[in-house]
Amino acid sequence: MVTEKDVEHIAELADIGINTGELDTFTHQFNAILDYFDVLDQVKGDTKVTRDLTNIMREDIVEPSLPRDEVLKNAAAQEDGFIKAPRVM
Amino acid sequence: MESYELTFEPDDRYNAFLAVCKKAPYGKGKLSGIAVAVKDNISTRGIETTCGSKILKGYIPPYDAHVVELLRNSGAAIVGKTNMDEFGMGTTTENSAFGPTLNPCDTGRVPGGSSGGSAAAVASNMVPMALGTDTGGSIRCPAAFCGIVGLKPTYGRVSRFGLIAYSNSLEQIGPMGQTVSDISTLMQVIAGKDRKDSTSYDRPYTHTPVADIKGLKIGIPGEYFGEGVDPKVAGVVKTAIDRLEELGATTVPCSIPSMKFALAAYYVTCTCEASSNLARFDGVRYGPGADPKKSWHEAYKEVRRAGFGTEVRRRIMLGTFALSSGYYGKYYAKAQVARENVKADFARIFSEVDLIAGPTMPSIAFKLGEKSDPLSMYLSDILTVPANLAGIPAISVPCGKAEGMPVGLQIMGRSFDDERVIDAAYAYEQAVN
Numbered sequence: 280m281v282t283e284k285d286v287e288h289i290a291e292l293a294d295i296g297i298n299t300g301e302l303d304t305f306t307h308q309f310n311a312i313l314d315y316f317d318v319l320d321q322v323k324g325d326t327k328v329t330r331d332l333t334n335i336m337r338e339d340i341v342e343p344s345l346p347r348d349e350v351l352k353n354a355a356a357q358e359d360g361f362i363k364a365p366r367v368m
Numbered sequence: 369m370e371s372y373e374l375t376f377e378p379d380d381r382y383n384a385f386l387a388v389c390k391k392a393p394y395g396k397g398k399l400s401g402i403a404v405a406v407k408d409n410i411s412t413r414g415i416e417t418t419c420g421s422k423i424l425k426g427y428i429p430p431y432d433a434h435v436v437e438l439l440r441n442s443g444a445a446i447v448g449k450t451n452m453d454e455f456g457m458g459t460t461t462e463n464s465a466f467g468p469t470l471n472p473c474d475t476g477r478v479p480g481g482s483s484g485g486s487a488a489a490v491a492s493n494m495v496p497m498a499l500g501t502d503t504g505g506s507i508r509c510p511a512a513f514c515g516i517v518g519l520k521p522t523y524g525r526v527s528r529f530g531l532i533a534y535s536n537s538l539e540q541i542g543p544m545g546q547t548v549s550d551i552s553t554l555m556q557v558i559a560g561k562d563r564k565d566s567t568s569y570d571r572p573y574t575h576t577p578v579a580d581i582k583g584l585k586i587g588i589p590g591e592y593f594g595e596g597v598d599p600k601v602a603g604v605v606k607t608a609i610d611r612l613e614e615l616g617a618t619t620v621p622c623s624i625p626s627m628k629f630a631l632a633a634y635y636v637t638c639t640c641e642a643s644s645n646l647a648r649f650d651g652v653r654y655g656p657g658a659d660p661k662k663s664w665h666e667a668y669k670e671v672r673r674a675g676f677g678t679e680v681r682r683r684i685m686l687g688t689f690a691l692s693s694g695y696y697g698k699y700y701a702k703a704q705v706a707r708e709n710v711k712a713d714f715a716r717i718f719s720e721v722d723l724i725a726g727p728t729m730p731s732i733a734f735k736l737g738e739k740s741d742p743l744s745m746y747l748s749d750i751l752t753v754p755a756n757l758a759g760i761p762a763i764s765v766p767c768g769k770a771e772g773m774p775v776g777l778q779i780m781g782r783s784f785d786d787e788r789v790i791d792a793a794y795a796y797e798q799a800v801n
Contacts, residue, residue, distance in 0.1 A: 286685070293643060293688040294665055295681050296673025305682065311743050312686065316632045319702040326708035332524075335566035349430040355657025364652045365660050365667035 281309050370395040374445040376403060382470040382479070384488040387416045387449040397443030399557060404439055405489045405498040408449040409456055410541065411530040412436050419532050420452040420464040420482075423675030427654045433530020434562045435499060435541050442557045447495060450485030454677045455646065456503050456534045458482050459745050460734060461510070463679045468736060471514060473773055477733040480513030482506040486544050487514040497545040497554055501531060503538045504634050505728075505752025508764035511544055512728035512776025515766045517793065518544040519551050522783045523759035524569040527562030533645045535638040536567075538756040548765060548794040552577045555786065575787040577794035582616030584792065585721040591627040592726030592751055592778075600770040605727040608767035608777045608796065612725065615795050622717045622724070626709040627754060633706035634753040635746055636690050636699045642680075643687030651675065682742060710757045718782045723792055727751055728764040728776030751778065761786040765793040767800075 283302045286309060290297040297305070347360060356363035370393035377390055386408050394401050406412060409419040411429035413436075418424040432440065439446060453463035461484025462468040469484040471477040472492040479488045483500030487510030490498050500507040502520035511518025519542045526541045533539070543554035552575060559573035588609060593602045613619055624630075651658040651671035658667040676684070690699035717724060730751055739745040755762035760783050767777035777796065781789040 281689070285689075289685045289689045289692070292692065293684050294647075294668045294672060295676070295684055295688075296669035297681075298673070301678075305685070308682065308742055309686065309689070311741075312635070312746070313689075315743060315746075316636060316690075316699060318629055318632050319636070319699065319706060322629055322702045322706045322709070324705055324709065326705050326712070328704050328708060329711075332567060332569075337563065345430050350653075352430070353427055353654035354652065355655070356652075356660055362653055363660050364650075365658050365662050365664045367664045 281306060281313065370440060372401065374401055374403060374447065376445070376447040378494040380494070382472055382475070382488045382492055383467055384450055384469050384485040384492070384494065385448045386418060386420065386451050386466055386485065389415065389447050392445035392447045394445035395440070395443045397441065398553070399439065400443030402444055402497070403447040403495045404444040405448050405450050405486055405495045406436060406446055407483050407486050407498070407500050408452055409501060409532045410436060410499060411532065412446060412449065415446070415449060417449060417532070420454045420466060421676065421680070422465045423649050423651065423655050423671070425656070431530065434527040434564060435558045436530065438557050450483070450489055450498060452485055453482035454680050456482040456501060456506055456539070457642070457679050457683055459505070459509055459748050460739060461485065462736065463677055465677055471733050473515060474733070477735055477773070478513065480510035480733060483544065484510045487511055487516055487518070490516045490544055490546055497543060497550045499541055500544045501539055501541050502756065503535050503638060504749045504756050507542045507544060508728045508752050508762060508776065508778060511764040512774065513733035515774030516544060516546055517548050517551050517763065517765050518542065519555070519763045519786070519790070520755060520761065521555065521559065521786050522761045524567050525559050525571055525573070525784065525786060527565040527568045529562055529564040535641040536645070537641060538638060548577055548790060548797045551763070552790050571784055573786065575790065578791050579795040579798040581612060581792050581795045584617045584723060586612060586617050586619045587622035587717050587721035587724045588619050589622050589624045589724060589726055591624050596747065596750065597727060597730040598732070598770070601727050601729070601731060601775050604768040604770050604775040605777055609725055611799060612792070612796060615799055620721060622721065624710070624713045624717070624754065626706060626713045629706035630710050630754050630757060631746065631750050633703040633710070634749070634757055636703035637707065639683045639687035640691050640700050641687070643684045643691065646680065646684055649675065679742065707757045710754055714758045714760060722781070722788060724780040726778055728778040732770050732773035732775065755780050759783055761789045763789050763793045765797055767796070
């Protein structure tokens with residue numbers, strides 16, 4: 280059972296942004312979905328995940344990359360050839 | 369060299385396209401001058417690619433996805449980008465930020481999803497073939513609902529380089545078309561090893577379909593005709609399976625006990641992967657832009673609240689929750705065990721049969737707005753997700769109608785047996801047309 284407080288906390292962890300008006304609906308839906316997920320409690324065994332491909336490597340050789348101006352074209356804010364981002368600290 | 373030009377001005381009354389290339393360049397080759405539509409989560413150099421999301425509105429990829437490069441090299445004319453549920457999250461195409469696509473067979477109904485735009489573009493004859501992507505049924509569901517053919521290839525058969533990822537371990541790019549031959553032709557172009565996708569295999573597709581299924585053994589899982597499956601749909605599919613028997617195949621009943629856990633395992637896995645994959649949408653490198661005067665978290669939250677639709681935010685939060693401290697063992701770890709059990713069930717069945725057949729979807733296309741509750745929408749993926757969990761190839765081929773709407777016959781095969789799956793669909797198609 281998750282509460283509105285839990286949903287607010289998850290939204291915070293996920294940086295998703297949530298309006299107080301949405302909390303009730305999301306909480307309600309999460310509980311229905313998580314109830315359904317509870318079927319997984321009955322899963323037996325501990326089979327390890329198997330993969331037939333491992334560690335695909337290539338030689339560490341510099342290859343051409345996209346031109347800087349092409350990449351910058353999609354950034355909304357830029358300065359001196361760099362992408363401008365909000366401050367982290 | 370793309371030295372020719374195809375004029376493409378479709379009457380897009382179904383809202384199948386998000387972007388149209390009125391003058392589509394093309395070159396010489398196997399697909400020379402053929403109009404191909406591409407789902408909007410596959411990168412196309414110089415053509416806006418939004419994944420059906422506001423957060424990517426205006427994004428023009430600086431490079432082509434590997435499959436798009438292959439299409440261009442084979443002479444195809446990329447005529448547009450098709451509508452989809454935002455980032456592939458949905459079963460109806462109603463989750464697009466740019467309005468739903470309508471089903472050409474009945475405009476009061478959804479085309480299925482998430483590759484609904486591609487399916488509608490093919491079904492309404494705007495293009496003969498299209499690319500879709502299938503994470504939990506997103507090619508096969510709209511193919512079934514719109515009455516066309518769609519293949520989810522074996523995981524690793526087609527490069528995912530340039531596909532804007534939602535759930536990497538499940539999704540595959542695949543062909544959608546009016547006929548099984550179209551599917552086969554597209555596979556000849558798009559399958560094979562790509563060094564830029566380390567999960568791709570050196571298994572090119574060079575096959576031409578053969579309408580012969582004599583002597584093949586086909587498993588019919590009881591779970592595909594049980595609770596939750598519309599009896600009318602089940603009836604149409606049973607008639608189609610009788611037809612396969614008349615063509616010389618034998619059928620045997622089989623069972624996939626792990627189906628009980630498949631849908632939960634699928635949704636836990638895909639939401640967890642989505643919560644990680646979609647973290648890259650911060651509005652900074654592409655997208656609407658984040659306010660540089662605000663702090664990172666504040667600006668980031670604002671961009672994502674405004675840019676993502678409700679279903680995308682719901683899945684990111686569900687995945688974040690399932691991976692959060694204290695819950696990992698209960699959800700993600702259990703889902704991976706369940707996934708291995710699904711694989712083991714298929715391995716056991718395929719040691720005795722060549723193919724598995726059943727309905728693609730448990731119902732006909734929903735009415736617009738019918739699936740407003742997220743869990744009830746998730747439940748409609750029950751017959752398609754097992755193939756994604758196991759990585760096996762699965763095709764949906766039209767097999768008749770229920771209540772006037774198309775029904776899809778789903779045929780699944782062993783990993784890398786895409787050719788046999790295509791042959792069986794081809795044999796059925798040739799027999800009924």
